Amino acid sequence: MGEKLVEVDNLRKYFQVKGRGGRKQYVQAVENVSLFINKGETLGLVGESGCGKTTLGRTIIRLYEPTSGRITYGGEVISDVENHISVNMLPYRRKMQIIFQDPSASLDPRMTVGEIIGEALDIHKLCASKQDRTDRIRELLDKVGLNTEHSNRFPHEFSGGQQQRIGIARALAVDPEFIVCDEPISALDVSIQSQVVNMLEDLQEELGLTYLFIAHDISVVRHISNRIGVMYLGCLVELSESYELCNNPIHPYTKTLMSAVPLPDPIKSRANKRILLEGDVPSPINPPSGCRFHTRCPYASERCRQEMPALKEYSPGHYAACHMLEG
């Protein structure tokens, strides 16, 4: 711990869309996010749908090209838009991998499981011989708790939980250091979710992996993460050690989010005083001026409407972006 593996500075990602009359408009999916991920830790990202958490994850491993900002991996700059640095990603793909949300959509239905996992091995030329390759595929299947005979089957022959295991085996094929887990369990049944969560934890321990764990289920993120970042409409609004964040949130949005989670405990959940937000998340095409949360924030002041708050450290390791906290 302590050594930064991934570092992101002032990252922005805008997507161009066509507005009315063919005018160019931009979806401001990620707005000025700075964070770092230590080696061996799990950083959780939570937020509502459309808050940019997936886009952030994909931009970090450069599946999307950033609009501005800098991404550093293991001390080397892999993208810096201002200084026109953009390295060849192929060697880095061996180190950074991703697990997708919908396992059935992220596996090619016309390839067998062996081919799906083997493709990564071929691209990076990791296996000297055919035998090597078969052995490696078997080893990977074994590692994710699948039968080694399964390598000749097609994805549709598996259940959702097993498909997700295939996706994980594919990500592990190249011996990565860093894996972006993009909602890896939200498509799974409740009783299967915990199997996959435990497996991800075991693999992390065994292989020394670093995770960026993206999910909207806060209980799961809290369980698996060392630190959690909360996003709202493209902005990182709070970032802290996970226990601290859930028990002592300081940003008004995080407070609402935590109070909204239904607890599986009848007495506690009925005693839970909810902070209810008015309305819905505004559009990221025309985000509100100033603090993006001000339209729904019960404490919004004039300053919030005009000036975007910066992420500041309020107690050791606990960052938040809110004018109210500055006093």
Next chain:
Amino acid sequence: MAEDNKKLLEVKDLAVSFFTPAGEVKAVNGISYSLGYNEVMGVVGESGSGKSVEAYAIMGLLQSPGRVIGGSITFEGRDVLAFNEEERRQFRGNECSMIFQNPMTCLNPVYTIGNQLMEALTCHDSGISKDEARNRAIEMLEKVGINNASKRVDQYPHEFSGGMRQRAMIAMALITRPKLLIADEPTTALDVTIQAQILELMKELQEKENTSIIFITHNLGVVAEICDKVSVMYAGNIIEQGDVNDIFYSPQHPYTKGLLASMPRLDAEGHERLIPIEGTPIDLLNPPAGCNFGPRCAECMKVCTRMKPPYAEMENGHRSACWLHFMGNKGKEDE
């Protein structure tokens, strides 16, 4: 509270099968429960456990190749399964309505929200004038917390956000003042903050309108918050049912215990490893002999692989279908 004793809905040994080319799928395999007036019952289970199919059977919405093959459904003393088309049409909407998981696929995109709300009214009450129906629609939209309802009523579903569409769905379901509302995963497609809004709304409306609700979900947190009693379903059977406190504080069936232990909790102290339920849900085409949960159960005994477990009745209507209650440790020693 005197009314509480009377039963609004009684389901007895209901069985629904789907006759597929591959064979008969027993989606619901003999379930029984009753629901009183002003009561909220949660039905929890994984996908494929039959929780939605059971609701469709009550509403008469089962589609071929699905068929009710046994049991009875009684609503206020009347046999729901024996209704003819017209009676069923009157029952649906007037006395019992349903809200679905995905509001976008359940709202007609080419009609305005107001139109769809008014349709529910005029279908069931031909005497109502258009103006009156429109006023009722606006009033209902206000009730479910849609601002600016008199303008919103003329908008189309695509102009509504996800949370508002679900509110509109609820308005549509409740506009005829049904006695029973079946909510099939109404908050699953929504974000937590929107889910919180919808749950608060449903609680408030339930108190005001005294509607009984069957709340189908896989989210135990939602159940804990809103339901009075809970039925836990696994592979077509209700394996445990009882009062919400009994289910959460003293679960009896290994599956219920397993579900509660496998969930990470926001209120947990420190980091505890999750205890997953091993294995995968059973294939309903080839169900195991004996207990459906047997193949995944850590405490599976010999008898579990041979015979279906009966219910063990406990206090307060709490019951659980597991051989453990009958065998205790004796069953294990036999092996």
